[in-house]
Amino acid sequence: MFAIIKKEVFSPEVKLIEVDAPAIAAKARPGQFVVLRIAEEGERIPLTIADFDREKGIITMVFQEVGKSTVYLGALKEGDKLANLIGPLGNPTEIEGYKKVLCVGGGIGIAPIFPIARGFKEAGAEVISIIGARTKELLIFEERMNKVSDRLIITTDDGSYERKALVTEPLKEILEEDSSIEKVVAIGPPIMMKFVAKTTQPFGIKTIVSLNSIMVDGTGMCGACRLEEGEETKFCCVDGPEFDGHKVNFDLLISRLNMYLDEEKASLEAYRKVEDK
Numbered sequence: 001m002f003a004i005i006k007k008e009v010f011s012p013e014v015k016l017i018e019v020d021a022p023a024i025a026a027k028a029r030p031g032q033f034v035v036l037r038i039a040e041e042g043e044r045i046p047l048t049i050a051d052f053d054r055e056k057g058i059i060t061m062v063f064q065e066v067g068k069s070t071v072y073l074g075a076l077k078e079g080d081k082l083a084n085l086i087g088p089l090g091n092p093t094e095i096e097g098y099k100k101v102l103c104v105g106g107g108i109g110i111a112p113i114f115p116i117a118r119g120f121k122e123a124g125a126e127v128i129s130i131i132g133a134r135t136k137e138l139l140i141f142e143e144r145m146n147k148v149s150d151r152l153i154i155t156t157d158d159g160s161y162e163r164k165a166l167v168t169e170p171l172k173e174i175l176e177e178d179s180s181i182e183k184v185v186a187i188g189p190p191i192m193m194k195f196v197a198k199t200t201q202p203f204g205i206k207t208i209v210s211l212n213s214i215m216v217d218g219t220g221m222c223g224a225c226r227l228e229e230g231e232e233t234k235f236c237c238v239d240g241p242e243f244d245g246h247k248v249n250f251d252l253l254i255s256r257l258n259m260y261l262d263e264e265k266a267s268l269e270a271y272r273k274v275e276d277k
Helices: 022-027 068-075 107-122 143-150 168-177 190-203 249-257 261-275
Strands: 002-009 014-020 035-037 047-053 060-064 084-087 100-106 126-133 150-155 181-186 206-210 226-229 232-235 240-245
Touching: 014 068, 022 060, 022 084, 035 060, 035 150, 035 190, 047 068, 047 107, 060 068, 060 107, 084 150, 100 107, 100 168, 100 190, 107 126, 107 143, 107 181, 126 143, 126 168, 126 249, 150 168, 150 240, 168 190, 181 190, 190 206, 226 240, 226 249
Parallel strands: 100 126, 100 181, 126 150, 181 206
Antiparallel strands: 002 014, 014 060, 035 047, 035 084, 047 060, 206 240, 226 232
């Protein structure tokens, strides 16, 4: 059992939990994820690690309530326990050897981009970060990102905070002005990552995206998280979660992510009916 020792509510649907998991915290590296189950009979939920503290033995996860399991997870309180938590899983971000990088985070993708930006900073790289959200109320981790970035640019779709723009606009401007950037890492909604990759491609800059394709077991056994990277079929859980943004078939990824929307909606409605009784 893994105890939730801290919980934060960023918005009605976006929550943060810190979990006591010393063994995972000791080995976690930027870019990796965990798989959790709230109860023994529950669904396996993959979540990218948003932070880790090796001394305290704590890992941090940020998630959005979109279906039954994440709504259930969001209802847990400090002191509640998770039945299972495995990790760290997936390949960590390639951090070493870069002098100047650009990190792009959108929505709740800002949370997992944070340990990556921090890792680059600790490795001696100059870090430029762009983070964006639909509105000011949905912007998260601003203070944390500011601490690990040499330059932080913030955008909102509606202009309610800082610059009114999509993240791709300042991204394109920076790339036009600065030819010394060696790598771009982007995490956010698939459509955002798709257009980040389209923006960087003409500049020939290595662009890495962290993908969240549908997972079941998280160990490469089931094949549910398959995706296309160039001509190859890859598994997000064991080959990723990071891939070459210029080679990913985003249209196929988005299509697969939408496969079970009706079932997800029905499951959530049934869960809420039970909770309301």
